[in-house]
Amino acid sequence: MDSISNFFLFLISILDRYGAKEWSLHTVATTSAVIFLAIRTQIHKKYEIDWDSFIHSIISGFGSAICIYLNIFAAVPLTGYPEPQGSLQECLGPLTSLHRIIPAITQGYAVCDIINGFHLLSKGLGPEFVAHGVATFLVATVFNELHASHVLTPMLIMEGSTVPLGILRANFLTPTMQLISQGAFVLLFFICRLVIFPIMYFEALPLMRGNCFHSSLYYVCLLFGMFFNCLNVFWFVKMLRKIHRKMTGKEALSSVDRE
Numbered sequence: 353m354d355s356i357s358n359f360f361l362f363l364i365s366i367l368d369r370y371g372a373k374e375w376s377l378h379t380v381a382t383t384s385a386v387i388f389l390a391i392r393t394q395i396h397k398k399y400e401i402d403w404d405s406f407i408h409s410i411i412s413g414f415g416s417a418i419c420i421y422l423n424i425f426a427a428v429p430l431t432g433y434p435e436p437q438g439s440l441q442e443c444l445g446p447l448t449s450l451h452r453i454i455p456a457i458t459q460g461y462a463v464c465d466i467i468n469g470f471h472l473l474s475k476g477l478g479p480e481f482v483a484h485g486v487a488t489f490l491v492a493t494v495f496n497e498l499h500a501s502h503v504l505t506p507m508l509i510m511e512g513s514t515v516p517l518g519i520l521r522a523n524f525l526t527p528t529m530q531l532i533s534q535g536a537f538v539l540l541f542f543i544c545r546l547v548i549f550p551i552m553y554f555e556a557l558p559l560m561r562g563n564c565f566h567s568s569l570y571y572v573c574l575l576f577g578m579f580f581n582c583l584n585v586f587w588f589v590k591m592l593r594k595i596h597r598k599m600t601g602k603e604a605l606s607s608v609d610r611e
Contacts, residue, residue, distance in 0.1 A: 356425070357422060361448070377456040377459075384457045384460025400522050404468075405517070409511045409518060411454075412457060412461070413510075413511040413515060414512065416507075416511065417509060417512060419451045419502075420506045420552070426447070436503065437559065443564035450505075451501075455492045455508065456492070459489060459492035459496060462492060465488055492504065498565055498566050498569050500569055503573075509544050509552065510549050510584070511544075513541040519533060541591065545580075546588060553577045553581070556573070557570070594607075
């Protein structure tokens with residue numbers, strides 16, 4: 353096994369010392385919701401950073417990236433089977449405790465995502481932000497309840513694109529730093545949501561017809577994948593239009609409005 357995999361497994365073993373393999377996903381989701389709501393209430397916009405979104409995207413996005421790496425490079429040495437075949441055809445369960453708990457953290461955060469969506473809706477923006485929050489909560493809930501949270505984890509790589517989004521309006525960024533943040537957001541959005549997520553999704557979907565999980569999981573995954581793939585394309589088109597307005601001088605380069 354490579355040294356990077358061993359390092360990630362060492363970090364996860366620290367969680368395991370505190371019982372992460374046995375943590376109730378209901379407790380993880382509830383605790384996460386309370387923590388993210390507290391963050392939103394107490395320090396939500398300090399320095400003009402969306403702290404709840406920013407912190408969640410780091411945990412979920414980077415956590416998912418670690419799990420994807422382990423699926424690729426550590427699954428066969430650990431279990432004898434590649435992923436997602438090991439989980440979806442051999443019913444081996446989560447490769448690590450991190451694979452298991454990430455969706456529960458996202459389920460808890462989704463409460464804030466829904467609140468943020470309604471806040472944006474009240475400011476005249478579209479209902480897609482509310483729909484994103486509701487869909488995230490429902491999908492995470494279903495996968496957790498069907499004991500398939502580890503199947504969802506690689507697809508949460510989408511959250512990685514939200515890391516730069518959370519700091520776009522930070523009041524300590526210089527104009528150059530803000531442009532770099534905008535570029536990083538667009539690039540990460542494309543890589544995470546339009547490249548890696550569809551690969552993870554279409555690789556896993558055909559394997560969900562097996563006997564490892566309830567038969568409804570396949571249809572849930574089918575619907576959620578269609579929704580998020582369409583939503584991601586919709587948002588990316590809006591980004592391209594915004595970039596065009598900036599490049600043609602119709603909008604200020606520093607504008608980070610979400611219209």
